[in-house]
Amino acid sequence: MDDRPPYPPASPADAAHGTPPVDPLFALTSGLWASQALVAAEAVGLFTFLSQEGGAGAAETAEGLGIPARPAEMLLTACASLDLLRRDGERYVNSPVAEEYLVRGRPYYFGDYVRMLQHYVYPGWMRVTDAVRTGRPTRQAPEPDKGLFEAENRPELFWDGLYPLSALTGRALARAVDFGAGRLLDVGGGGGAFAVELCRYHPGLRATVYDLPHVCAFTADRIAEAGLSERIGVHPGDFFADPELPGGHDTILLSMILHDWDEPRNRELLAACFRALPSGGTLVISELLVDDDKTGPADAALMSLNMLIGTPGRNYTAAEYGQWLRAAGFDGVRTVPFRAPGANGAVLARKP
Structure with a gap:
């Protein structure tokens, strides 16, 4: 003290x-x-x-x-x-x-995340006032005519940096939510950190990481390094361009995904998840949730401003997610709190 x-x-x-x-x-x-x-x-x-x-x-x-x-x-x-x-x-x-x-070579080495912030995130924050005044991102996209997550706009530095944050968050999520021994579809799973941590903790779980083709190439290497290629596969695609999400999974995970997009896009993605799940299937949304009264917590509120810097999204409340999930057809909506660098809770819902 x-x-x-x-x-x-x-x-x-x-x-x-x-x-x-x-x-x-x-x-x-x-x-x-x-x-x-x-x-x-x-x-x-x-x-x-x-x-x-x-x-x-x-x-x-x-x-x-x-x-x-x-x-x-x-x-x-x-x-x-x-x-x-x-x-x-x-x-x-x-x-x-x-x-x-912070020692290079450690399993959860955070230095890549520090470098990603310095070179990719902080420059946009230096112009946060412009973002507040205009409502438009201030992070410069090298190829503004291409998608937000295309290789030209999200360099490998981004995926390397995000991996330790996702891994530590995935480890905490694995302890908070029982994913059982079924099949998991990790939508927008990036480098595969969540799938790796969830499969390590739940030995009967098998997973598919669904993301853009150039991301899946990076992801496959990470999965192989973890020695989990027999249990975790990749499925290249685009969840806003493909007609349907890959089927055959009991659970769908959206982790640190919905904060990138506005409400109409999020409702569209939740509807796609509903269609892809079987009856009794579960959707898990893992995020830094803003309090329902929108007074905090600080990490979620500041991450929301970070979304303003570079995306059309923001961080949402559990109540907002619950409303959208019920409108999409889900029931049994509940929130499981936990603490991790990239999330403070998971919103779960079931397809009737």
Whole structure:
């Protein structure tokens, strides 16, 4: 707990008039500094270096990373202040979080996600005011006449970066929802992280990842690396262009998909899912759900603004999903809360 007085220190007059401290605003305005400190540390390989060396001082770090001594010391201090490093005598060592997620080669290495944000997401955020004023995305599409998720507009960097976020979210979803031993269709399954994690946790489950052809080529390699090619297949397609979704599945998963699209498109996709499922089949929507009163939570609300930057969508409430699902013909709608980087709940529905 931080016992320091508020900044600036409250005067007796401030206290008498109930003036709130400015700390929350200062934390918000300096948030960019913290994120970019992480970007810089990852870019120079700080956490991987410290893991390999078992820790290092400022001079050793400067020499090992090939950077000047002054920024090496400042970067180490900044990362320690953010609880990414800790001091061990005269040396800095990775915190447990950094050692687990920021060392290259670890199973859930998050560095690709950090790089994806820096090169793909943050530039649009620098123009968020324009997006708010116009209602149009500010992330520049290299090929504006092509689809949002075509290879020209979503480089491999995007899929590499999204994989660890999806994997950690998929792992949490697997514990929260019983997918059983049937067949799962992961619609818009990207790199296959959800299918991999769900199949690892549910040994009787088999899955198909349905996504654009160029994405499926990337996905097949990821599935093979996980040693699950016999249980997870890929089906190239386009869920807005194909006449029907692939059939023969007991469960359909829409994870981090519906926030990309507006309400008419989402209703169209939910109707396609209804047609593709057998009677008794289940639809699972996994997302960062906005509270029904639309006051938060912060991660879902900020992800919604992130959708404004680059897509026609936003993050929706469980109540909104429930309304659309019932209109599509589903019943038994319920929400299962859980915590993960890319979702805080799953909305489940059944086809009668």
